[in-house]
Amino acid sequence: MSLKYFIYGAVSLAMFSCTTRQDINYMKDIDSITLENSIKNSRVDFQPGDQLIITVSAKDMDVVKPFNQNYSSGSTVAQYTLPSSNNLPQQVPASGPTYVIDTNGDIVFPQIGKVSTKNENIETLRTKLTGLISEYVKNPIVDIKLINFKVSVLGEVAKPGTYVIPDGNTTLLSAIGLAGDLTAYGVRNNILIVRNVDGQISKERIDLTSANFINSPYYYLKQNDVVYVQPNANREKAARVDPNTGLYISVASVIASITVGILALIKN
Structure with a gap:
C-alpha cells in the first residue's frame, strides 16, 4: 500500500513541477505572421543623455584629424556582444571621440558646431554628418556607436541584470x-516591458x-527598457514553502524509522 502512495505522490509532483512543451514554445504561429511592421520599428531614435562614439576616417587620415578632437584613448566602455546559437555574450571595449546628447537633443561636433540629433538614429545621423564633413573632406567615412544603450532583464531568467548593447539595437x-x-518557471505569455520616453512611462x-509580438513597437527595445518575466504559479507556491521543509521531512523520517524499530523490539 505504501508503495502505491509513493508512486501516486511522485506522479503528482512531476505533474505539479513540470511545464508542458506547449507552454514553453516560442512563436508557434510564426509562419502565419507578417514581419513587415518589425522593419519599421527596428531603428531606435536617439534620446538626451545618449553617449555616441563618432569617428571620422578618410584616405588621408591627417585631413580628418580636426574631426576627431574629442578622442581619449583612456576612455573605454564595456559592452556586450549579442549571443548567437549557444555562444555566451562577451564583453567588448569601445573607445573613441565621445559626444553626449544634451537636453535639447544636440551635440557639438568639431569644425561643424551644433548638430541636432532629434528624430535621428545611427543611420540617419551618419548620413547627415557625412554630408556636412564632405564640405571639407573628400569621401569621408563616419562611424557611430551608441555606447550607453542599456536594457534590464529581470525576474525568471537565468542571468537577470542590466546589459549595455552595442550600437543600440536589440530585440x-x-x-x-x-x-x-x-527559466522553466517563467511565464512566457505575459512578459512585462516598462518603457520611459521623455518622462512618460508606458507598459506592455x-x-x-505568439508571433504577433514581432509586429509590436516593443519588439525592438529602446534605451533603459526594463523587461520583467514573472514567475508562474508553481514558483510562487514554492516561494511560500518554508525553506526548512526538507529538513523537517528528513527529521520526521528518522524519527518514524526509530519509532518503528522500537515498536518492533517491544513486540519481540
Missing part, C-alpha cells in the same frame, strides 16, 4: 538571450508564444 528575444533565456504585456 526582446536578443535581450532575453543575453540573460540566458527564461508580450506573449512570446
Whole structure:
C-alpha cells in the first residue's frame, strides 16, 4: 500500500513541477505572421543623455584629424556582444571621440558646431554628418556607436541584470538571450516591458508564444527598457514553502524509522 502512495505522490509532483512543451514554445504561429511592421520599428531614435562614439576616417587620415578632437584613448566602455546559437555574450571595449546628447537633443561636433540629433538614429545621423564633413573632406567615412544603450532583464531568467548593447539595437528575444533565456518557471505569455520616453512611462504585456509580438513597437527595445518575466504559479507556491521543509521531512523520517524499530523490539 505504501508503495502505491509513493508512486501516486511522485506522479503528482512531476505533474505539479513540470511545464508542458506547449507552454514553453516560442512563436508557434510564426509562419502565419507578417514581419513587415518589425522593419519599421527596428531603428531606435536617439534620446538626451545618449553617449555616441563618432569617428571620422578618410584616405588621408591627417585631413580628418580636426574631426576627431574629442578622442581619449583612456576612455573605454564595456559592452556586450549579442549571443548567437549557444555562444555566451562577451564583453567588448569601445573607445573613441565621445559626444553626449544634451537636453535639447544636440551635440557639438568639431569644425561643424551644433548638430541636432532629434528624430535621428545611427543611420540617419551618419548620413547627415557625412554630408556636412564632405564640405571639407573628400569621401569621408563616419562611424557611430551608441555606447550607453542599456536594457534590464529581470525576474525568471537565468542571468537577470542590466546589459549595455552595442550600437543600440536589440530585440526582446536578443535581450532575453543575453540573460540566458527564461527559466522553466517563467511565464512566457505575459512578459512585462516598462518603457520611459521623455518622462512618460508606458507598459506592455508580450506573449512570446505568439508571433504577433514581432509586429509590436516593443519588439525592438529602446534605451533603459526594463523587461520583467514573472514567475508562474508553481514558483510562487514554492516561494511560500518554508525553506526548512526538507529538513523537517528528513527529521520526521528518522524519527518514524526509530519509532518503528522500537515498536518492533517491544513486540519481540
